[in-house]
Amino acid sequence: MKYTVIIHKDFQEGGYWGECPELPGCYSQGESIDELMLNMREAAELYLDEPEAVNILPVEEIRELAL
Secondary structure, three states: OOOOOEEEEOOOOOOEEEEOOOOOOOEEEEOOHHHHHHHHHHHHHHHHHOHHHOOOOOOOOOOOOOO
């Protein structure tokens, strides 16, 4: 199975962090994109194997922004 990883540059701390929109609460970080992707694989496997171990942050609401 393939999942999307959204990669963000961490300008304050350095490195990168990523999130997987198909798996809410699945995120990780790394000093490089390669390290991030390895960490994301581990996080996604944990998420799928032990969903009760995942700390999912509640969503307050979703809004649309019109420009």
